[in-house]
Amino acid sequence: MLLAFDTASPTVTVALHDGTGVVAAATSEEGMRHGEQLAPLIERVLAEAGVRPADLTAVAVGVGPGPFTGLRVGLVTARTLAHVLEVPVHGVCSLDALALQAVADGAVTGDFVVATDARRKEVYLASYDAGGTRLDEPVVDKPAVLATSGPVVGEGARLYPEAFPDARGPERPDAAWLARGVAEGRVAVLPPEPLYLRRPDAVARLR
């Protein structure tokens, strides 16, 4: 029984996978406030499926890239749950969950990129092949620098249409796909470490 969640976008998303398929899922109705919404959503998903915390056998968490505060809420929750329950915790690049969903939905057929909102007028971006396998490490930069006329999955395309005119597929990660990716071995599993991609401002200034 795998519990999966992602907090790398303004949406908090939680899903439960029993090894065969997703048995329960929930998504926050309002954006942000990850710290308030995540635990009650997990509680709700477990209750809906009639699963006790002790029944969980693994935890999967989106490791970003994404806004830091929300990201940390997800990661510390995953690490703490895994510690208490003595189960493994798997990290997944949040962009990979979007890529997996886009391929499964048929929103993309050839190579594509995933671009999400990095705030400060920048996007997080990574490239994928037609099967949804990531081809490089995610980066953060101005849309104009990363601009492409090819298909773009994720919120970045809606926010910056001049840089990414060919918007496709889902905008924000969905934990159901994160869960399927891990349970069905369709995404690369990473350590549960946040993909910040940026140094803290004060540290950056010091260099």
Add this chain to the structure above:
Amino acid sequence: MTRDEPLVLGIETSCDETGVGIVRGTTLLADAVASSVEEHARFGGVVPEVASRAHLEAMVPTIQRACDTAGVALADVDAIAVTHGPGLAGALLVGVASAKALALSLGKPIYGVNHLAAHVAVDQLEHGPLPEPCLALLVSGGHSSLLRVTDITGHAGGVAPMGATIDDAAGEAFDKVARLLGLPFPGGPHIDRVAREGDKIAIDFPRGLTGRRDLERHRFDFSFSGLKTAVARWVEARERAGEPVPVADVAASFQEAVCDVLVRKALDAASAEGIEDLMIGGGVAANSRLRALAEERAGKLGIRVRVPRPGLCTDNGAMVAALGATMVARGRAPSPLDLPADSSLPVTEVLAG
């Protein structure tokens, strides 16, 4: 210590210390702290994003260390307590999220508590149940307040602010003056150490908000910004004149000015309220001169002084656990699982409802 007293794990992440404490009733079992202070030292102050990143990395190892020290399994814990404010928003969130994950996976209640009240409650671990009423003087890098405490759980206005700083916190003044004198961050312990070699009446630095007119409006409030400026001017004048700066004398005289005002106002507040117990907490309470001066002057007024040992004065998880245990012992209702982190939580809100 009896088995029926609640076993409570407390988490504190409001600033740069990741603290996890475990208590049974008023007995301290573990007080694990991981600090990112060295990462902030080169910036001369706490950098919120650096602190938040450090909390995430330290959280689970510190929980583990606390359990090992206490010799308890997480499953034995009766309740989780966590600082949900005030403090740095991003830092608080890491502790609050971890506490919720503990409560959720263990099936135990969670108590979101006020950091300032926890600084007061921690004294129970050292000196037993808190006398109520008592007057609390809380001084640290983030706070300087005088509180009238009639019920530490906050029930029925149990924690009421009487005064607070109108500008810098006392600990901030220590940091800034230390920097001026070429002493490392955080300034408090270094000033305390250097001041021992100095003359505390060498320089007559100003005592903020103690003039007659100030007392009318700000009888129990503090101000340390003028003092900090006065020290800077004094040091600059010396340097301009090409004379050496007597670091020990400046440190001792500055420290005396801070402690004099803190103690004077705290005792005035206690006397005004007819309160016979003064509790001093927060990082600055570790200052040796503050303790000595408070004890000396309070004794003459028949007021008892309680100061926890230095390790319990600075931010830690034990203080949060201590307040949580009091909540359980007094039958307070736990907090909901959607409790927020509130960076500007008022001191009157002791328990998240």
